[in-house]
Amino acid sequence: MNTQTFFDRVVEATPGGERLSRCLQCGSCGGSCPSGADMDHTPRGIFALLDGGFEEDVLSSNTPWYCVSCYACTTRCPQQIPITDIMYTLKQMAIHRGHYEHPHAAKFSEPFIGFVEQRGRSFEAGLATRYHLFHRPRDFFQPMQFFKMGMMGANMMRHNRLPLRPKTIRELDELQAILNEAKAIADQEVYA
Ligand code: SF4
Numbered sequence: 782m783n784t785q786t787f788f789d790r791v792v793e794a795t796p797g798g799e800r801l802s803r804c805l806q807c808g809s810c811g812g813s814c815p816s817g818a819d820m821d822h823t824p825r826g827i828f829a830l831l832d833g834g835f836e837e838d839v840l841s842s843n844t845p846w847y848c849v850s851c852y853a854c855t856t857r858c859p860q861q862i863p864i865t866d867i868m869y870t871l872k873q874m875a876i877h878r879g880h881y882e883h884p885h886a887a888k889f890s891e892p893f894i895g896f897v898e899q900r901g902r903s904f905e906a907g908l909a910t911r912y913h914l915f916h917r918p919r920d921f922f923q924p925m926q927f928f929k930m931g932m933m934g935a936n937m938m939r940h941n942r943l944p945l946r947p948k949t950i951r952e953l954d955e956l957q958a959i960l961n962e963a964k965a966i967a968d969q970e971v972y973a
Pocket residue numbers: 803804805806807808809810811824825828857858859860861862864
């Protein structure tokens with residue numbers, strides 16, 4: 782029987798996670814976060830809940846799903862806590878437990894991972910189109926939204942940031958071997 786606390790499991794599943802116990806609750810992370818306004822709890826709030834053992838609240842929070850992995854919090858944390866990586870751990874735990882309230886976020890990550898597994902990199906045009914068509918069709922066909930997305934897409938293309946055809950990296954088989962190993966690790970007991 783696993784006698785570890787939820788806090789311990791998060792720490793163990795995150796490289797450098799042991800530093801989490803040094804959190805000062807200073808709030809620099811939340812203050813740096815571009816997604817903070819949309820989150821149920823700031824990263825600081827999530828860590829307070831983690832410390833208190835509020836597993837259900839943490840795993841059902843939208844906070845990890847709104848994290849865009851910008852690493853602003855991680856670079857500003859005075860205690861060098863790997864905040865962004867902890868967000869990844871929480872997402873993995875939520876998916877593994879089938880206990881998350883934000884299926885659209887998970888649905889967005891599925892095609893992203895699919896492209897990475899098949900080609901070794903994301904394909905933004907395919908990802909955005911698939912996500913909006915299947916999960917936000919009302920937005921997609923709403924004239925103003927459609928216009929806004931079109932403008933953004935045109936801008937990205939002008940800057941060569943939105944290729945229209947997916948590309949495949951070299952040595953894809955090596956990446957796939959790494960991903961398979963990562964999946965095997967993720968399936969270990971620590972996420973149970
Ligand atoms: S910036 Fe670091 S020390 Fe401060 S609240 Fe966030 S995680 Fe804790």
